[in-house]
Amino acid sequence: MSFPKRYPLIPPLVRFTSEMWHPNVYYDGKVCISILHEPGDDPHGYEFASERWSPVHTVESIILSIISMLSSSNDESPANVEAAREWREKRADFRKRVSHIVRRSQELISD
Numbered sequence: 001m002s003f004p005k006r007y008p009l010i011p012p013l014v015r016f017t018s019e020m021w022h023p024n025v026y027y028d029g030k031v032c033i034s035i036l037h038e039p040g041d042d043p044h045g046y047e048f049a050s051e052r053w054s055p056v057h058t059v060e061s062i063i064l065s066i067i068s069m070l071s072s073s074n075d076e077s078p079a080n081v082e083a084a085r086e087w088r089e090k091r092a093d094f095r096k097r098v099s100h101i102v103r104r105s106q107e108l109i110s111d
Helices: 059-071 081-089 091-110
Strands: none
Touching: 081 091
C-alpha cells in the first residue's frame, strides 16, 4: 500500500507484489475495487460516487474490502478479463491455477 501526498483526499495505491490471478487484480498486481477509485462521479458510469474513495476509509476498511474481493470477485467489471472469463466459464481451471500460484508463493517464502 502506498500513500500519495494528497492522502486522505485521494486513495492509496494497493498492489500485490506476488503473482496474482484474480478478476479484480491487474496483471501488474494493482487492486481494482471501487473504494480505491478516486472520489467523484465515475466517468464510465459503472459506480456511484458513494461507492468510490472517501477520506473516511481507513487502512482497516481497505484491507477488509480486499479480503471481501478475494473471496467474492466482481467479474462484471474486471481488471483481468482473462481471469474473469476463466472464473465464469472454467471455475475448476481457475481454482487449479490459483492453487498453483499459492504453492509457488509458499515455496518462495520458505527459501
